[in-house]
Amino acid sequence: MQNATLVFDLDGTLVDTAPDLVAATNHALADLGLPPIPAETLRHTIGFGARRMIVEGLNQTGRTLPEPEIDRLLSLFLAYYEPNIARESRPFDGAVTALERFRAEGARLAVCTNKRLALAERLLGELGIDGLFAAIAGRDSFPVYKPHPDHVRGAVAMAKGDIKSAIMIGDTGIDIAAARAAGIPVIGCTFGYAEEPMDVLAPDAVISHYSELETAVRTLLTKAASAPTD
Incomplete structure (x- = not known):
């Protein structure tokens, strides 16, 4: 070696890291009044980054948003994720x-x-x-x-x-x-x-x-x- x-x-x-990443995604989506997305639904998107997780969450609820709105949700994601990065x-x-x-x-x-x-x-x-x-x-x-x-x-x-x-x-x-x-x-x-x-x-x-x-x-x-x- x-x-x-x-x-x-x-x-x-x-x-x-799935539990905390999923929690951050659902925190961002909750701003739109959307229900939580199950962890298993989002796990396969984790390797592609937070934006992809948000987009997948929107897809699961039948929503599409313009890029500036996704950027806003990404900011909400990051603001929540950083202080909670190792909660679970x-x-x-x-x-x-x-x-x-x-x-x-x-x-x-x-x-x-x-x-x-x-x-x-x-x-x-x-x-x-x-x-x-x-x-x-x-x-x-x-x-x-x-x-x-x-x-x-x-x-x-x-x-x-x-x-x-x-x-x-x-x-x-x-x-x-x-x-x-x-x-x-x-x-x-x-x-x-x-x-x-x-x-x-x-x-x-x-x-x-x-x-x-x-x-x-x-x-x-x-x-x-x-x-x-x-």
Whole structure:
């Protein structure tokens, strides 16, 4: 693990943020007098950001609004979400133990998320796990963001890692596409918020619990080390 850089998505990969994101969405929609949208209805939109969650909530109630009104609802969402960002959000079972083990073995850990940097830092800080990461790269850390490969490459560089020994861990097609474009292996998490099943997204490895991550990482690192070089 000494030279490995592990790049983690945040929402749906490291942390189950759905309860607080759904609460913020329903808070914004309540301004229109709309009923709460069930969490399961919105989970698959989380990887696409707050605006998409709001639009999906509107779709579920048969409403369409002009962009300025959606912007207003997004402002309501963010005003509610930031102070309530870790009310119910928690790291997935086994995640912290796995991160601590990887760090102890010399791996560099990074977060690469399409969440805004300030929100990502606040969430990780309130959960007490921000110190585990050598780098946190948010949606606004670079001119581009996932699925653009430079978001992933930038996170690796921020962590002072080597892209040749980097692995992405994520839960959606956005993460898998970003890793593929960056030319690194990717591990898919079945417990996240993907719109499609992992067998369709076809990452290099799949885990259903963090207890499986170390084996998956070691297998991919071994495979990468034995691959022929040009």
